[in-house]
Amino acid sequence: MTKAPTSRVDKLLSSMAYGSRSEMARLAKAGGIVLDGVELADASARIAVTPDLPKRMQIDGEPLDPLQGMVILLHKPLGMTCSHKEDGPIVYDLLPKRWRGRDPAISTIGRLDKQTSGLLLMTDDGALLHRIISPKRHVEKTYRARLARPLTGNEAAVFASGRLMLEGEEKPLVPAGLEVMSPTEALLTVTEGRYHQVRRMFAAVGNHVEALHRERLGGLTLPDGLAAGQWRLLGTEEISLIFS
Structure with a gap:
């Protein structure tokens, strides 16, 4: 024991x-x-x-507040950033004020840009954070994208090819999965976390993302009843779902 x-x-x-x-x-x-x-x-x-x-x-x-090692699942709203360096509201503002001063500090596990909503994890467990974002782990992230123009039909093959190059980069993307939901809406599942990756992928095939929402991280799905701006602590079993 x-x-x-x-x-x-x-x-x-x-x-x-x-x-x-x-x-x-x-x-x-x-x-x-x-x-x-x-x-x-x-x-x-x-x-x-x-x-x-x-x-x-x-x-x-x-x-007493939660002990060190907590993992927070947040439904990130639009208009908030994950960085302390940017002006305007930040996701940490949604947590109890005292938690901003904890040591170790609470950090986001990866980031969602200001105009992306959905599932965001936060933790004060540095080892877990790096385990989740490590490229070696291949943790899947699924985004729902609403597009400015109808899909042409070849996007899934391009994204799955492992040969797609983003503008300004020298290394092709790892294969990604596309599920078409409607002519202008799709679910895209990636395992990398490059800068504005999903938006840039659709731009590379001649489209533009008008709205982006992360629905899933690994085997963990954003709960239907968790409204934008709301959060809750995850239990051990839920944390393990990330790697399932």
Whole structure:
């Protein structure tokens, strides 16, 4: 049986952006930290960091935030970016404000551009992030594209050929799958993550993407009931679906 890791209470809460260690010491003395119904007066005490800790610990009367290793599934709305460097609203604004200060920081797993909506994952688990985006993993991503012009009928063969070159690049794309939904709508499944790849692929065959929405990542599908701007935490089984 694997022994649970331990941490000082003040160090744990500081890494979760509740405040500095000295602030956590004062909060503990004021009775603001409760574990299993008992006030923890000493913030320097070490506790076992078990998966059920958020259910057992309260901070100022509220349940403890999720521990490190969380994976967030977000229905990204249009008009938001995944980068802190761009102006305007960013996807991190949709999360609780305190989570912006966590260490390790929460990052998006890959990016969706400002005019693309749909399934976006976020995590503070760096190893998992790199595992998902690694080209060696070939994690599939499926996008629903609405096009400006009707499909001609040869796009599926071109995308599946493994010979399509994007403008400005010297390496052809890995084969991708196209499922035609209507004359101007299709599902495109890719395993790479090149810059604006889906839009550039359709541009390469003489079309233009008017709307783009990511529906699936690996074996994980965006839930029908999750509205744009909403998010939820994924469990272990759901995370494993990404690689199925």
